[in-house]
Amino acid sequence: MSRQLIAGNWKMNGLTADADGLAQALRDGVGQVGDAAELVVCPPFTQIAGAVRILAGSRFAVGGQDCHMAAKGAHTGDIAAPMLRDLGATHVILGHSERRQNHKELDETVREKVVAATEAGLVPIVCVGETEDQRSADGHEDTVGWQIKGSLPHGFADGPGVVAYEPVWAIGTGRTATGDDVATMHAFIRAELVRQFGDAGHGVRILYGGSVNAGNAAALLAVPEVGGALVGGASLAAADFLAIAAAARG
Numbered sequence: 570m571s572r573q574l575i576a577g578n579w580k581m582n583g584l585t586a587d588a589d590g591l592a593q594a595l596r597d598g599v600g601q602v603g604d605a606a607e608l609v610v611c612p613p614f615t616q617i618a619g620a621v622r623i624l625a626g627s628r629f630a631v632g633g634q635d636c637h638m639a640a641k642g643a644h645t646g647d648i649a650a651p652m653l654r655d656l657g658a659t660h661v662i663l664g665h666s667e668r669r670q671n672h673k674e675l676d677e678t679v680r681e682k683v684v685a686a687t688e689a690g691l692v693p694i695v696c697v698g699e700t701e702d703q704r705s706a707d708g709h710e711d712t713v714g715w716q717i718k719g720s721l722p723h724g725f726a727d728g729p730g731v732v733a734y735e736p737v738w739a740i741g742t743g744r745t746a747t748g749d750d751v752a753t754m755h756a757f758i759r760a761e762l763v764r765q766f767g768d769a770g771h772g773v774r775i776l777y778g779g780s781v782n783a784g785n786a787a788a789l790l791a792v793p794e795v796g797g798a799l800v801g802g803a804s805l806a807a808a809d810f811l812a813i814a815a816a817a818r819g
């Protein structure tokens with residue numbers, strides 16, 4: 570099994586001074602956390618170049634938070650995967666629930682973006698997860714199963730792509746899933762990946778995301794089949810993010 574991946578999703582936060590300060594603090598502090606985790610931060614588009622510059626030669630990779638499915642063309646306001654690569658990004662978050670909700674992204678859209686990202690040489694971090702209503706109606710496995718089937722293209726498991734299980738009700742709410750829920754859902758996702766991709770499905774990392782913080786990271790990262798964490802709010806404070814990185818297993 571590969572090392573755990575700790576990915577920071579800065580979302581729509583960070584003017585230049587804040588973003589540069591955060592990147593510098595991560596760079597300065599990373600020597601104090603063990604080297605168990607693979608580390609990536611995903612700033613907003615406008616701060617990617619700065620983060621790449623500040624974090625160059627450190628253990629941190631830099632990623633985007635979305636990309637278009639086309640490599641270029643008449644898509645005003647969008648950013649293509651080769652543009653992210655051109656800036657020095659190596660990863661991209663795709664199908665985050667905030668994009669699925671705010672931008673009506675469908676599984677099919679996410680799948681096309683995953684193809685575009687992979688063709689551009691980026692590692693896609695593909696998010697899935699049920700809403701509170703879907704969980705209350707006992708539809709969480711169905712929802713996540715369909716998202717996996719619809720969002721991951723043929724051959725996904727042969728590449729470096731990562732899946733992030735992020736229950737929507739746990740994002741930004743301070744409510745994490747319990748260790749048992751995480752264990753159940755990650756085992757379910759693993760089984761779906763193996764059903765869809767055969768043996769290669771065993772090698773896909775499955776991150777947990779949703780209110781991960783310095784206090785709960787060790788317990789969440791110790792759950793079987795948890796291959797790392799996708800961290801929102803707590804990734805905006807260098808000390809918190811580094812504490813989460815320190816809790817990772819090699």
Ligand code: PGA
Pocket residue numbers: 578735739740741742743778779780781799800801802803
């Ligand atoms: P949160 O966000 O850690 O603030 O809950 C996680 C995410 O949306 O990726």
